[in-house]
Amino acid sequence: IKPTFAHAAPIARLPDDRAFLDDLLAGFAKPQKSLPAKYFYDAAGSDLFEAITRLPEYYPTRTELRILDDHGTEIAASLAPGAALVEFGSGSTVKVRRLLRHLPDLRAYVPVDVSESFLRSEAAALQADFPHLAIAPVAADFTRDFDLPDSLGDSPCAGFFPGSTLGNFEPAEAIRLLRQFGATLGQGATLVVGIDLVKDKAVLEAAYDDAAGITGAFNLNLLARINRELSGAFDLGSFAHRAVFNDHDSRIEMHLVSRQAQAVSVAGRTFRFADGESIHTESSYKYTIPGFRRLAAEAGWSPLQVWTDPDALFSIHALRC
Numbered sequence: 001i002k003p004t005f006a007h008a009a010p011i012a013r014l015p016d017d018r019a020f021l022d023d024l025l026a027g028f029a030k031p032q033k034s035l036p037a038k039y040f041y042d043a044a045g046s047d048l049f050e051a052i053t054r055l056p057e058y059y060p061t062r063t064e065l066r067i068l069d070d071h072g073t074e075i076a077a078s079l080a081p082g083a084a085l086v087e088f089g090s091g092s093t094v095k096v097r098r099l100l101r102h103l104p105d106l107r108a109y110v111p112v113d114v115s116e117s118f119l120r121s122e123a124a125a126l127q128a129d130f131p132h133l134a135i136a137p138v139a140a141d142f143t144r145d146f147d148l149p150d151s152l153g154d155s156p157c158a159g160f161f162p163g164s165t166l167g168n169f170e171p172a173e174a175i176r177l178l179r180q181f182g183a184t185l186g187q188g189a190t191l192v193v194g195i196d197l198v199k200d201k202a203v204l205e206a207a208y209d210d211a212a213g214i215t216g217a218f219n220l221n222l223l224a225r226i227n228r229e230l231s232g233a234f235d236l237g238s239f240a241h242r243a244v245f246n247d248h249d250s251r252i253e254m255h256l257v258s259r260q261a262q263a264v265s266v267a268g269r270t271f272r273f274a275d276g277e278s279i280h281t282e283s284s285y286k287y288t289i290p291g292f293r294r295l296a297a298e299a300g301w302s303p304l305q306v307w308t309d310p311d312a313l314f315s316i317h318a319l320r321c
């Protein structure tokens with residue numbers, strides 16, 4: 001098996017701008033206006049997210065990296081020998097590198113990401129550092145069903161889903177996604193998944209409302225993106241960033257709150273906002289270890305092992321289906 005990224009075909013999908021407008025129209029028609037969090041990540045938004053991961057208040061990224069550094073050998077040992085490792089939403093390869101160094105016999109690394117250009121450059125950089133690793137990238141939206149490369153043959157599969165990205169999905173959607181991962185990876189597969197944990201409300205809220213205002217800029221960039229891509233007329237100064245922990249649903253919610261009554265046009269339509277009315281832009285669910293295991297069990301995954309940092313801020317689970 002040799003690297004196949006040069007030949008990886010893009011998966012057909014709805015043109016992004018039409019999907020964006022459809023999602024905006026659906027979200028703005030609801031009593032609580034909302035937008036899907038996945039639209040945060042245009043080029044500017046991805047740069048802002050990178051900056052968030054370095055903020056003193058934003059503990060998840062550095063804590064997960066620490067767990068990978070402290071327990072990488074054991075985490076890698078939870079995978080079947082000679083498995084192909086599929087990363088869902090691979091983005092930058094910073095985290096998987098922590099596993100790859102403990103996996104000399106990996107059959108292949110299969111990064112899955114919507115951004116084909118990012119996939120290509122990350123695969124090339126990874127290949128330079130791991131010359132013997134077979135890399136078989138797939139350009140696909142991992143939330144939809146996709147096929148693994150034929151080159152994997154019938155080798156056992158393992159999945160990697162770090163970053164607590166699963167926390168962005170409503171529990172019912174998270175179960176559906178975990179079930180889909182099981183169907184893609186096959187019976188007996190291991191899934192290594194990063195999950196942020198419930199903790200003190202002040203710590204959670206600071207992580208999503210930092211003193212430097214980077215998370216606010218990240219949130220407001222969604223309106224800037226609407227202006228750029230959908231001929232929107234949002235005045236960014238008349239919306240405020242708000243992040244609150246919703247205890248009842250165990251999730252951080254990010255909102256953009258209208259500072260005044262106003263009408264805003266997007267793609268030729270007019271949307272009205274009352275003073276103080278918000279757009280719900282993101283939910284980031286926080287789990288307890290048993291709570292996450294219950295969710296995973298509903299999707300057909302049983303717990304193998306769990307690792308946390310000394311302060312129990314974050315968790316990495318190995319599951320078996």
Ligand code: AVJ
Nearest residue numbers: 052163164165168208215284
């Ligand atoms: C990338 C979804 C894990 O929920 O913590 C960071 C995104 N939003 N700050 C998270 C995010 C605001 C992040 N995830």
